[in-house]
Amino acid sequence: MTQTVMKIDDLHLSFPVSRSLLDVVQRRPGKSVNALNGVSLELQQGETLGVVGESGCGKSTLARCIVRLYEPTSGQIHFDEQNIFGAAARKDRSYNRRVQMMFQDPYSSLNPRMTTGDILAEALRVHQMRPEAEIAPRVAELLDLVRLPQDAAEKLPHEFSGGQRQRIAIARALAVEPEVLIADELVSALDVSVQAQVVNLLLELQQRLHLTILFVAHDLRLVRHVSNRVAVIYLGRIVEIGDSETLFSAPSHPYSQALLSAAPSLDPDDKGAAIQLEGELPSPLNVPPGCPFHVRCRHVTAQCRTVIPALRALEGRGEVACHHAEEINQHA
Amino acid sequence: MSDAVVTSAKSSDAPLSRLQLALRKPGFLIGAVIIGFSTLLALFPSFFAPYDPNFIDYLAVRQPPSWAHPFGTDMLGRDALSRVIHAYTVNMQMAILATVFALTIGVTIGALVGYYRGVADMIFGRVVDAIITFPFLVLVIAVVAVLGPGLIKMYIAITLVGWVYYARLMRAEVIAQMGNDYASAGIVMGYSDRRIIFRHLLPNAITPVIVYWMTDMALAILLGSSLGYLGLGAQPPHAEWGVLIAEGRNFITTAWWLSLMPGIAIVITGLGFSLIGDGLADLLRPRG
Amino acid sequence: MTDHPILEVENLCTTFSRGGTDLPAVRDVSFALCKGQVQGLVGESGSGKSVTLRSILGLARHYGEVRGSVRWQGQELTTMSERQLRKIRGREIAMIFQEPMTSLNPLLTVGTQLTETLKAHTDLGRRARRDRAIEMLDHVGIPAAASRLGEYPHQFSGGMRQRVMIAIALAASPKLLLADEPTTALDVTIQAQILDLILKLADEMSMGVVLVTHDLGVVAQTCDTVSVMYAGRVVEQGDVRQVLQTPRHPYTEGLMRSVPQDVPPRTQLYSVPGTPPSLFSLPEGCAFAPRCQAAGPACQTARPTLQDIAPGRQTACFHPLPATQEDAA
Ligand SMILES: Nc1ncnc2c1ncn2[C@@H]1O[C@H](COP(=O)(O)OP(=O)(O)OP(=O)(O)O)[C@@H](O)[C@H]1O
Ligand SMILES: Nc1ncnc2c1ncn2[C@@H]1O[C@H](COP(=O)(O)OP(=O)(O)O)[C@@H](O)[C@H]1O
Ligand code: SF4
Ligand code: SF4
Ligand SMILES: [Mg+2]
Ligand SMILES: [Mg+2]
Numbered sequence: 001m002t003q004t005v006m007k008i009d010d011l012h013l014s015f016p017v018s019r020s021l022l023d024v025v026q027r028r029p030g031k032s033v034n035a036l037n038g039v040s041l042e043l044q045q046g047e048t049l050g051v052v053g054e055s056g057c058g059k060s061t062l063a064r065c066i067v068r069l070y071e072p073t074s075g076q077i078h079f080d081e082q083n084i085f086g087a088a089a090r091k092d093r094s095y096n097r098r099v100q101m102m103f104q105d106p107y108s109s110l111n112p113r114m115t116t117g118d119i120l121a122e123a124l125r126v127h128q129m130r131p132e133a134e135i136a137p138r139v140a141e142l143l144d145l146v147r148l149p150q151d152a153a154e155k156l157p158h159e160f161s162g163g164q165r166q167r168i169a170i171a172r173a174l175a176v177e178p179e180v181l182i183a184d185e186l187v188s189a190l191d192v193s194v195q196a197q198v199v200n201l202l203l204e205l206q207q208r209l210h211l212t213i214l215f216v217a218h219d220l221r222l223v224r225h226v227s228n229r230v231a232v233i234y235l236g237r238i239v240e241i242g243d244s245e246t247l248f249s250a251p252s253h254p255y256s257q258a259l260l261s262a263a264p265s266l267d268p269d270d271k272g273a274a275i276q277l278e279g280e281l282p283s284p285l286n287v288p289p290g291c292p293f294h295v296r297c298r299h300v301t302a303q304c305r306t307v308i309p310a311l312r313a314l315e316g317r318g319e320v321a322c323h324h325a326e327e328i329n330q331h332a
Numbered sequence: 333m334s335d336a337v338v339t340s341a342k343s344s345d346a347p348l349s350r351l352q353l354a355l356r357k358p359g360f361l362i363g364a365v366i367i368g369f370s371t372l373l374a375l376f377p378s379f380f381a382p383y384d385p386n387f388i389d390y391l392a393v394r395q396p397p398s399w400a401h402p403f404g405t406d407m408l409g410r411d412a413l414s415r416v417i418h419a420y421t422v423n424m425q426m427a428i429l430a431t432v433f434a435l436t437i438g439v440t441i442g443a444l445v446g447y448y449r450g451v452a453d454m455i456f457g458r459v460v461d462a463i464i465t466f467p468f469l470v471l472v473i474a475v476v477a478v479l480g481p482g483l484i485k486m487y488i489a490i491t492l493v494g495w496v497y498y499a500r501l502m503r504a505e506v507i508a509q510m511g512n513d514y515a516s517a518g519i520v521m522g523y524s525d526r527r528i529i530f531r532h533l534l535p536n537a538i539t540p541v542i543v544y545w546m547t548d549m550a551l552a553i554l555l556g557s558s559l560g561y562l563g564l565g566a567q568p569p570h571a572e573w574g575v576l577i578a579e580g581r582n583f584i585t586t587a588w589w590l591s592l593m594p595g596i597a598i599v600i601t602g603l604g605f606s607l608i609g610d611g612l613a614d615l616l617r618p619r620g
Numbered sequence: 621m622t623d624h625p626i627l628e629v630e631n632l633c634t635t636f637s638r639g640g641t642d643l644p645a646v647r648d649v650s651f652a653l654c655k656g657q658v659q660g661l662v663g664e665s666g667s668g669k670s671v672t673l674r675s676i677l678g679l680a681r682h683y684g685e686v687r688g689s690v691r692w693q694g695q696e697l698t699t700m701s702e703r704q705l706r707k708i709r710g711r712e713i714a715m716i717f718q719e720p721m722t723s724l725n726p727l728l729t730v731g732t733q734l735t736e737t738l739k740a741h742t743d744l745g746r747r748a749r750r751d752r753a754i755e756m757l758d759h760v761g762i763p764a765a766a767s768r769l770g771e772y773p774h775q776f777s778g779g780m781r782q783r784v785m786i787a788i789a790l791a792a793s794p795k796l797l798l799a800d801e802p803t804t805a806l807d808v809t810i811q812a813q814i815l816d817l818i819l820k821l822a823d824e825m826s827m828g829v830v831l832v833t834h835d836l837g838v839v840a841q842t843c844d845t846v847s848v849m850y851a852g853r854v855v856e857q858g859d860v861r862q863v864l865q866t867p868r869h870p871y872t873e874g875l876m877r878s879v880p881q882d883v884p885p886r887t888q889l890y891s892v893p894g895t896p897p898s899l900f901s902l903p904e905g906c907a908f909a910p911r912c913q914a915a916g917p918a919c920q921t922a923r924p925t926l927q928d929i930a931p932g933r934q935t936a937c938f939h940p941l942p943a944t945q946e947d948a949a
Contacts, residue, residue, distance in 0.1 A: 096522025196891035225880035264837030
């Protein structure tokens with residue numbers, strides 16, 4: 001039943017940091033930000049894969065690689081058996097139609113000088129989704145789909161609230177009838193009650209249109225709610241991936257455990273349950289050797305400081321990248 | 333009748349209200365009046381000028397301002413007011429022709445290097461550095477010296493140097509706009525580069541360029557009349573402010589009005605363009 | 621709670637005028653705060669939380685009209701002169717803002733910024749100020765504090781900068797801390813550290829805290845009492861446990877239910893229908909009426925005022941929800 005639609009293989013991406021004059025004078029080598037350090041995952045047809053992690057861990061970079069906004073340093077992404085960075089795939093516009101992305105900032109993701117109608121019509125025309133005569137009715141249909149009033153077509157983006165703008169962005173993505181949606185912090189800028197409206201819409205549309213969704217967010221509760229599977233990223237690496245309910249109810253990686261327990265519970269009687277993490281995310285300019293988490297981990301051993309743990313299946317759980325996952329989870 | 337009322341009510345809420353707001357500012361209003369009137373003078377000089385600008389009257393040379401000749405007459409007895417008015421045609425034409433090609437070329441190149449960056453951008457950076465190290469006027473005069481004097485050649489010279497300033501501004505604006513997700517969204521949607529550059533980025537990036545264009549038109553008039561004064565631009569007997577000032581130069585102690593009046597025309601027109609530029613910045617900003 | 625309140629806010633109203641119309645940003649906000657107590661202010665964006673904070677400290681009166689009373693240890697702040705207020709700001713009442721990047725001066729070292737505060741608000745000498753600065757950085761959990769005094773804000777990460785902000789705010793040992801979304805820009809793990817720090821310091825220094833946030837989880841984990849704001853008014857307030865566990869106002873309940881906790885995964889979430897009203901055109905009756913499922917005819921015409929419904933518990937609603945599940949049955 002499950003069919004892989006996208007396969008990401010050992011993706012690495014580092015951004016060169018421009019050297020300051022001082023660096024050049026002192027002949028220091030050019031540095032680079034290692035945003036992705038070997039990410040591999042598979043997207044199954046019709047699922048929602050949640051991606052969580054701290055700010056700067058590489059979530060958006062991963063999302064932007066998938067839609068070819070960034071070029072990976074190494075690694076591959078296959079969609080429909082085809083390497084999307086290959087010459088043949090690049091010429092073919094259809095990838096840009098079949099895989100769509102929605103952005104975090106509802107105030108910058110729409111051209112401020114185009115009306116909603118123009119924005120949607122443009123998408124339809126460029127990909128020749130409909131003959132000219134059917135464009136206007138299709139725009140109306142799309143507005144209806146994301147529950148915007150019909151007079152929205154003549155309005156400019158600034159006339160809408162944040163939640164409504166994200167609906168326009170969703171409508172634009174759906175205009176080209178994509179198969180995969182990449183949602184990067186789609187609702188992070190919105191208030192809870194508006195968040196709920198947009199998430200409901202997304203879930204409903206996914207069912208109706210059989211969409212595959214990569215849902216990037218830092219709000220763990222929200223990710224838990226919408227995802228079938230979840231990947232936890234730390235310093236550009238997946239440290240744990242697995243079924244959403246299993247992962248959230250029993251996280252196996254020490255980082256996932258700390259991350260999940262840090263989310264403040266709605267219950268005032270739950271106070272003080274958080275596992276305090278020492279220190280902060282190390283700079284991606286110099287990723288620590290061995291397990292990237294070892295500088296903050298309570299279970300660190302000598303092995304962790306030198307050997308990078310590989311992602312491996314843990315019985316009854318998902319896949320975990322930790323040398324001591326078995327012992328740690330025995331006590332739990 | 334009632335139809336007309338409905339349409340006017342409709343069209344009045346969005347774009348007009350902005351224009352009305354801008355016009356409420358005294359600066360923009362004064363600028364608009366000056367440039368509007370200057371344009372009329374440039375288009376219909378004979379309608380406004382009391383005399384033929386080239387009518388020579390040896391019986392009335394170098395007369396001081398009077399009711400019959402408000403700006404006086406020149407050394408050939410030509411009516412100075414009529415000559416200043418007829419000069420509007422050349423000088424306003426200068427404002428447009430000396431800038432519009434630089435604008436078009438600069439905007440296009442700036443948008444392209446701002447979007448693609450890479451090697452083209454590096455080369456562009458070098459060219460810009462090389463050109464802006466020299467004062468604008470010096471470079472233009474150097475080019476005119478090579479091409480020879482005359483209006484057309486002057487336009488070519490100003491364009492050859494002036495596009496750089498537009499391109500630099502446009503490049504910076506486009507790069508700033510690229511930081512907005514709507515540009516990324518265009519790429520993800522598979523839109524062509526041409527569409528993203530010209531349909532999405534350009535309209536959002538052009539505002540400061542248009543504002544600069546207004547000040548540049550003022551500068552172009554100043555530059556054009558300077559060259560005219562030096563004998564490198566418009567040639568006598570063409571009525572052009574710089575030429576007029578140069579003609580009056582020898583009589584500056586006896587017939588000061590001959591140089592002063594065209595000078596005032598330059599100042600007022602330049603002021604008009606600058607005032608409009610300031611107001612346009614507000615008028616063109618996207619709403620929201 | 622038998623303690624005498626240190627801060628008493630009564631009928632605080634703040635109005636801005638925009639293009640000739642009045643914008644009622646805050647209306648009739650009243651609450652009291654005791655030593656060592658943490659009071660939360662929650663609500664959707666635009667509901668008036670930040671303006672309330674800024675009105676307490678006398679910042680809002682520079683660009684808006686503030687009415688009502690703010691009593692700080694018996695002194696009226698709203699009518700106090702700017703000169704007198706300056707003595708209280710920083711020394712007795714401190715404030716931290718949401719954006720740690722913009723509230724530190726990028727051109728001055730962290731040490732200079734800390735000692736400057738101490739110079740302005742204490743009588744300590746040079747050496748003593750330096751020692752106190754190191755002590756404060758140490759206190760907020762910045763390792764190797766002495767060696768980092770000479771560093772600039774950009775050399776600190778977001779979480780560290782927020783710690784520095786807290787160190788500066790608390791340098792003069794204020795008795796009240798006004799914190800405007802101090803962790804919104806931070807990650808959950810850092811958020812947990814910062815909130816913990818604020819709570820610990822509030823406890824040690826018996827300092828009162830007013831904490832603005834839009835995250836109900838943060839409220840649940842840190843506050844003793846909470847006020848829920850909607851369209852510039854407090855619609856419900858009281859003990860945090862009572863308000864969150866048995867909300868009596870339909871808006872509070874809607875907010876609580878929108879959070880995806882204890883809901884079957886991938887099902888439709890509850891969401892309050894509609895959007896918040898524009899402050900320019902508030903409904904005549906209850907501001908929440910157009911979105912309220914419990915609304916009756918009275919709600920359309922009259923505005924409910926904040927009423928005591930239980931000891932220390934108030935709500936502004938004509939048809940408050942039942943106090944417990946049993947009552948509903
Ligand atoms: N264009 C870029 N140039 C240089 N560095 C970049 C660029 N984009 C991202 N980075 C760096 O890559 C790392 C990962 O960034 P990314 O935006 O993916 O983080 P994120 O997980 O999405 O964080 P957030 O939750 O804050 O959005 C960061 O250290 C970031 O500074
Ligand atoms: N300086 C100001 N001038 C005019 N209106 C303001 C000003 N500051 C805030 N407001 C308005 O007051 C209302 C409440 O704002 P605020 O308290 O900042 O909301 P939040 O709850 O998100 O913190 C909003 O409608 C806002 O636009
Ligand atoms: S590998 Fe070692 S350091 Fe890394 S998470 Fe596991 S126990 Fe901690
Ligand atoms: S007063 Fe009426 S409209 Fe307002 S919250 Fe209560 S029931 Fe709803
Ligand atoms: Mg991101
Ligand atoms: Mg605020």
